[in-house]
Amino acid sequence: MxxxxxxxxxxxxxxxxxxxxITKEALAEKTDPQEIIQKYMITAMDVIxxxxxxxxxxxxxxxxxxxxxxxxxxxxxxLLAASGIEPQGRVIIGTVKGDLHDIGKNLVASMxxxxxxxxxxxxxxxxxxxxxxxxxxxxxxxxxxxxxLTTTMPSMRxxxxxxxxxxxxxxxxxxxxxxxxxxxFCDQIDADGYSENANGAVSLARKLLAS
Amino acid sequence: xxxxxxQELLKSRSLLFCDGAWGTIFQFxxxxxxxxxxLWNRDQRKKVLEVxxxxxxxxxxxxxxxxxxxxxxxxxxxxxxxxxVELNRLAAEISREAAGxxxxxLGSVGPTGKILMMGDVSENEMYDTFAEQVHALxxxxxxxxxxxxxxALDEAELAVKAAVENTDxxxxxxxxxxxxxxxxxxxxxxxxxxxxxxxxxxxGASIIGTxxxxxxxxxxxxVKAFRDFDSNIPLLVQANAGIPKIEDGKTVFPETPDEMAGxxxxxxxxxxxxIGGCCGTTPDHITAIMNKAKVYHTANS
Ligand code: B12
Ligand SMILES: [Zn+2]
Numbered sequence: 001m002x003x004x005x006x007x008x009x010x011x012x013x014x015x016x017x018x019x020x021x022i023t024k025e026a027l028a029e030k031t032d033p034q035e036i037i038q039k040y041m042i043t044a045m046d047v048i049x050x051x052x053x054x055x056x057x058x059x060x061x062x063x064x065x066x067x068x069x070x071x072x073x074x075x076x077x078x079l080l081a082a083s084g085i086e087p088q089g090r091v092i093i094g095t096v097k098g099d100l101h102d103i104g105k106n107l108v109a110s111m112x113x114x115x116x117x118x119x120x121x122x123x124x125x126x127x128x129x130x131x132x133x134x135x136x137x138x139x140x141x142x143x144x145x146x147x148x149l150t151t152t153m154p155s156m157r158x159x160x161x162x163x164x165x166x167x168x169x170x171x172x173x174x175x176x177x178x179x180x181x182x183x184x185f186c187d188q189i190d191a192d193g194y195s196e197n198a199n200g201a202v203s204l205a206r207k208l209l210a211s
Numbered sequence: 212x213x214x215x216x217x218q219e220l221l222k223s224r225s226l227l228f229c230d231g232a233w234g235t236i237f238q239f240x241x242x243x244x245x246x247x248x249x250l251w252n253r254d255q256r257k258k259v260l261e262v263x264x265x266x267x268x269x270x271x272x273x274x275x276x277x278x279x280x281x282x283x284x285x286x287x288x289x290x291x292x293x294x295x296v297e298l299n300r301l302a303a304e305i306s307r308e309a310a311g312x313x314x315x316x317l318g319s320v321g322p323t324g325k326i327l328m329m330g331d332v333s334e335n336e337m338y339d340t341f342a343e344q345v346h347a348l349x350x351x352x353x354x355x356x357x358x359x360x361x362x363a364l365d366e367a368e369l370a371v372k373a374a375v376e377n378t379d380x381x382x383x384x385x386x387x388x389x390x391x392x393x394x395x396x397x398x399x400x401x402x403x404x405x406x407x408x409x410x411x412x413x414x415g416a417s418i419i420g421t422x423x424x425x426x427x428x429x430x431x432x433x434v435k436a437f438r439d440f441d442s443n444i445p446l447l448v449q450a451n452a453g454i455p456k457i458e459d460g461k462t463v464f465p466e467t468p469d470e471m472a473g474x475x476x477x478x479x480x481x482x483x484x485x486i487g488g489c490c491g492t493t494p495d496h497i498t499a500i501m502n503k504a505k506v507y508h509t510a511n512s
Contacts, residue, residue, distance in 0.1 A: 058401030098244030
């Protein structure tokens with residue numbers, strides 16, 4: 001029997017080769033993909049996310065872990081789809097218009113993906129109308145917006161206003177983040193929630209979809 | 212008389228002064244979010260020259276250039292990669308025009324925004340991009356290259372090497388550090404001041420330091436960390452005017468000129484060699500800093 005705890009460890013340490021190899025072995029032994037994800041992968045992302053939050057690891061370690069997790073997830077995803085298992089939720093994420101910072105947003109995207117969400121990463125400098133169009137044309141549960149500049153934070157309000165104008169605001173939950181974002185700002189622009197880090201983004205997304 | 216360089220100046224004076232922010236001043240002057248500052252070197256030359264002149268007029272020892280995001284990789288993000296050489300040359304020409312022989316011109320080089328380990332760009336591409344930029348800055352009349360706001364060691368090392376190997380200029384390099392939960396300072400990539408200093412000095416930088424960040428006071432422990440590592444190396448500090456907040460829809464940098472200047476004595480005691488400003492600072496901030504430093508110096512000599 002493959003020791004799946006090693007999968008958990010390899011994701012935490014960012015070892016892509018090992019995580020892919022163990023995933024293959026586990027699949028050859030007909031382990032339930034759902035179990036692999038829930039028990040060994042999501043917990044790994046929780047651990048590394050917590051370490052990042054406490055400054056025990058930094059951006060490179062988090063990126064490596066996300067890459068190892070993605071490598072395994074790519075093997076599992078077709079099996080999940082084939083057995084009709086739904087993702088935890090469907091998310092579109094982007095950095096708002098005028099803002100080119102993407103490191104934090106990509107970390108949030110990876111953490112959500114690693115935690116079982118289906119994530120469409122729309123990149124940086126994303127205009128409101130693109131987001132509205134995506135919400136109108138696809139089944140989406142969560143719109144996640146990132147802004148690092150105080151000068152682009154108002155663009156998050158613009159997105160929410162545009163969603164309202166298009167009559168689709170209630171179709172989705174809007175979550176926001178970035179170093180200068182506060183709960184107060186979140187309330188002011190009528191977003192559904194904010195979080196200070198990638199780990200918190202996952203629990204926020206789960207909480208909003210459960211309610 | 213045009214002086215030979217920063218290290219030369221530091222032989223006769225223990226403290227030098229540098230300019231403050233450019234980008235945030237452009238924002239107040241109408242630069243829209245997402246609009247390229249560097250394009251202003253061609254389209255709004257007068258406005259850029261005005262900012263440069265406003266700092267030269269204070270009597271600082273050196274000013275920077277409007278080229279922070281002027282590397283080809285970053286410019287490619289907005290379709291301007293073919294304009295990199297021209298925009299950087301213009302940036303240096305504008306600062307040179309304002310500075311004349313009165314002060315030195317530091318060609319500003321910021322990060323590309325790419326992380327090497329992600330594999331989006333190769334080390335060679337990154338090196339070539341920096342080489343192109345520093346060469347154009349030298350052509351435009353820069354006296355030194357200032358590689359700033361870096362957080363990744365590999366990227367900064369490539370930039371320093373590109374400057375050392377492709378120009379005859381002095382090379383300055385500053386990192387942006389954040390306070391960790393344990394209270395010490397590291398970059399978002401996890402690099403300490405000592406790790407940074409060691410790597411970049413051996414890559415050929417002759418002046419190192421820190422910029423941006425959390426305001427003036429937070430720079431003091433960072434300077435001490437550098438000094439614990441090396442007691443002689445020239446250290447440049449350019450602090451933000453605090454962490455920006457939004458008030459009534461406008462970006463506000465909270466630290467006043469007097470507040471920033473208030474920390475100058477401690478910064479001098481910690482061992483800083485050159486003081487300037489980053490995001491949110493204005494000529495008023497630099498004036499207050501210079502005055503405070505002079506008063507402190509006179510009182511202590
Ligand atoms: C790297 C960096 C850059 C790089 C960006 C590279 C890239 N590919 O992203 C470059 C050099 C391009 C850059 C450019 C600029 N930058 Co910059 N940059 C930074 C820096 C140093 C680090 C940002 C970072 O990646 N942090 C690491 C990540 C992991 O953290 P994070 O982004 O905060 O994300 C976390 C949380 O916020 C949260 N989160 C983020 N998004 C979301 C979304 C959701 C939905 C949720 C729930 C959570 C969440 O989770 C993340 C993970 O835990 C910061 C300073 C700093 N130390 O923060 C300045 C900083 C953000 N930049 C700043 C500035 C001013 C600029 C420029 C305007 C500079 C200039 N004069 O040209 C330009 C603007 C370009 C533009 N139009 O966007 C200022 C912003 C100040 C302000 N006015 O608000 C900062 C704060 C520096 C400072 N102290 O003043 N920058
Ligand atoms: Zn700054």
